[in-house]
Amino acid sequence: MDPDFPLWLRTTHLLNFLLMGILVRSGWEIIASLPRFWWRNDCKPGTEWVKFTRRKLPTQEGVYTSLMDERTASPLLTLPGRKNVGLGRHWHAVGTTLWLLTGIVYVVLLFATGLWRRIIPTSWDVFGDAMESLRIYLGFGIPSIEHFQPYDALQMLAYTGVVFILAPVMILTGIAMSPAVRSRFPWYVKAWGGHQGARSIHFIGMVLMLVFVVIHVGLVFLVHPEYNLPHMVFGVTDPSRYAQAFTIAIATIVAAIAFWIGLSYLTLADRVRAQKVLVTVTEPVRRVALGWMKPRMGRQRTYTEEDISEFHWTNGLPPTADESTEWLAHRDNDFRDWRLELGGDLSGKKLYLSLEDLRALPKTEYIAVHSCMQGWTATSKWGGVRLRDVLDLLGPRPQDANYVMVTSHGLAQEMFDHRPREPFYTALSLDMVEEDDTILAYERNGRPLELHLGAPLRLRVESNHGYKMVKWIRSVEWISDYADYGDGRGGTREDAALQAFNGRI
Ligand SMILES: Nc1nc2c(c(=O)[nH]1)N[C@H]1C(S)=C(S)[C@@H](COP(=O)(O)O)O[C@H]1N2
Numbered sequence: 139m140d141p142d143f144p145l146w147l148r149t150t151h152l153l154n155f156l157l158m159g160i161l162v163r164s165g166w167e168i169i170a171s172l173p174r175f176w177w178r179n180d181c182k183p184g185t186e187w188v189k190f191t192r193r194k195l196p197t198q199e200g201v202y203t204s205l206m207d208e209r210t211a212s213p214l215l216t217l218p219g220r221k222n223v224g225l226g227r228h229w230h231a232v233g234t235t236l237w238l239l240t241g242i243v244y245v246v247l248l249f250a251t252g253l254w255r256r257i258i259p260t261s262w263d264v265f266g267d268a269m270e271s272l273r274i275y276l277g278f279g280i281p282s283i284e285h286f287q288p289y290d291a292l293q294m295l296a297y298t299g300v301v302f303i304l305a306p307v308m309i310l311t312g313i314a315m316s317p318a319v320r321s322r323f324p325w326y327v328k329a330w331g332g333h334q335g336a337r338s339i340h341f342i343g344m345v346l347m348l349v350f351v352v353i354h355v356g357l358v359f360l361v362h363p364e365y366n367l368p369h370m371v372f373g374v375t376d377p378s379r380y381a382q383a384f385t386i387a388i389a390t391i392v393a394a395i396a397f398w399i400g401l402s403y404l405t406l407a408d409r410v411r412a413q414k415v416l417v418t419v420t421e422p423v424r425r426v427a428l429g430w431m432k433p434r435m436g437r438q439r440t441y442t443e444e445d446i447s448e449f450h451w452t453n454g455l456p457p458t459a460d461e462s463t464e465w466l467a468h469r470d471n472d473f474r475d476w477r478l479e480l481g482g483d484l485s486g487k488k489l490y491l492s493l494e495d496l497r498a499l500p501k502t503e504y505i506a507v508h509s510c511m512q513g514w515t516a517t518s519k520w521g522g523v524r525l526r527d528v529l530d531l532l533g534p535r536p537q538d539a540n541y542v543m544v545t546s547h548g549l550a551q552e553m554f555d556h557r558p559r560e561p562f563y564t565a566l567s568l569d570m571v572e573e574d575d576t577i578l579a580y581e582r583n584g585r586p587l588e589l590h591l592g593a594p595l596r597l598r599v600e601s602n603h604g605y606k607m608v609k610w611i612r613s614v615e616w617i618s619d620y621a622d623y624g625d626g627r628g629g630t631r632e633d634a635a636l637q638a639f640n641g642r643i
């Protein structure tokens with residue numbers, strides 16, 4: 139006998155349910171790191187359209203960092219919980235990959251088996267019929283069983299909407315938040331209303347998904363459950379096995395919830411190991427999906443002076459007296475005696491470049507959107523010198539030079555496990571070093587860099603999130619491996635937030 143609900147349909151449903159739990163819970167972790175949503179792309183405090191924090195933000199720039207705005211979430215609620223946005227993002231990536239695979243299998247089989255006819259309406263009558271069903275539900279009634287073949291008009295509209303509209307919108311807005319995509323296809327991000335448009339729509343999509351899941355699961359249990367539950371569990375119409383199906387369905391939901399919460403505690407039990415495992419899984423996917431996207435200097439045309447933000451969030455405040463008296467002395471002297479320490483052991487050469495020396499090199503200027511991995515953005519015109527041009531001053535790349543290490547006068551804002559704060563640093567891969575839009579910036583919007591934004595010199599790597607972009611630069615040098623620096627993960631924020639080395643997702 140051909141079951142009404144074949145095994146593939148039931149399996150993809152269950153997987154989808156489990157994966158959506160992972161996606162929603164890791165998404166909440168990401169939201170907790172910046173619990174505010176905007177339509178404006180400068181994320182000016184006070185202009186949020188919705189927020190999940192009572193904290194009032196100062197409107198003055200440079201006194202408050204986005205890290206200070208992070209909220210602690212319970213591992214019962216988010217994945218993994220307790221301010222682990224880096225791990226939350228890894229989980230989101232793993233969840234997305236598996237959810238996409240499941241979705242592809244589901245859609246392909248839906249069409250291959252002809253079952254698409256059950257959920258995609260082929261007659262305009264569906265709208266009238268759906269209104270009729272809705273009227274019955276709103277009167278707390280239940281449409282009679284003949285309406286369900288196996289779905290009624292309202293179900294068809296809802297399922298088609300979720301599978302063919304809502305899910306694609308979630309995928310498309312998710313893609314729009316990747317800095318690799320933004321630097322390659324800036325127009326695409328702009329089409330969604332910018333990063334914040336995409337982020338807000340993604341959030342609204344999540345809410346709609348949740349509303350759908352709750353109503354969907356709820357109605358399965360309320361509307362003709364003696365048909366639905368045996369269908370769902372055994373694949374056949376067999377009201378006599380209702381009790382058994384009911385028990386299995388409830389047990390599955392309880393097990394799923396336990397599984398979701400278990401993942402949080404498993405991740406928190408050994409965060410470094412969790413990060414390793416998650417990165418191993420996601421890195422090949424990231425390489426295939428985003429690795430080929432080389433940033434293009436096309437954005438000058440996409441972003442214009444009109445896009446330049448009125449407000450610019452800060453992450454990391456200028457060095458204080460206990461961080462760097464050296465930087466403070468340079469600041470008080472307008473950076474006249476400040477020098478960039480260039481080169482080191484590998485190049486066997488060391489140069490000390492003043493701001494004048496840097497300004498004498500070919501200048502690059504472009505308008506770009508900065509995104510912090512926590513979620514805020516700001517658009518500025520950055521001016522400076524290409525990193526590769528500066529490195530050329532050292533001569534040809536040393537043979538075993540695989541990365542460029544950039545260090546700061548400032549300390550890390552916080553360390554993994556609250557150890558004493560170390561100097562902020564980042565390692566750049568050869569790819570990033572070679573990009574046209576990887577620059578040492580000494581100007582923003584045509585003026586010398588502001589103190590809180592990294593004066594006198596900061597890194598810009600437009601294909602990445604902000605955490606790669608060291609402010610208050612002290613030194614730049616070739617290194618062979620980043621494993622010997624900090625916790626060995628390639629940067630301060632990678633060490634602290636357990637991000638992957640490459641921040642392009
Ligand atoms: N020295 C130093 N550089 C840093 C940071 C920091 O804390 N210290 N924060 C990073 C992060 S997480 C981001 S998002 C950007 C923020 O840049 P902005 O303050 O200019 O907006 O700087 C990056 N560079």
Ligand SMILES: [Mo]
Pocket residue numbers: 453509510511512604605
């Ligand atoms: Mo950031």
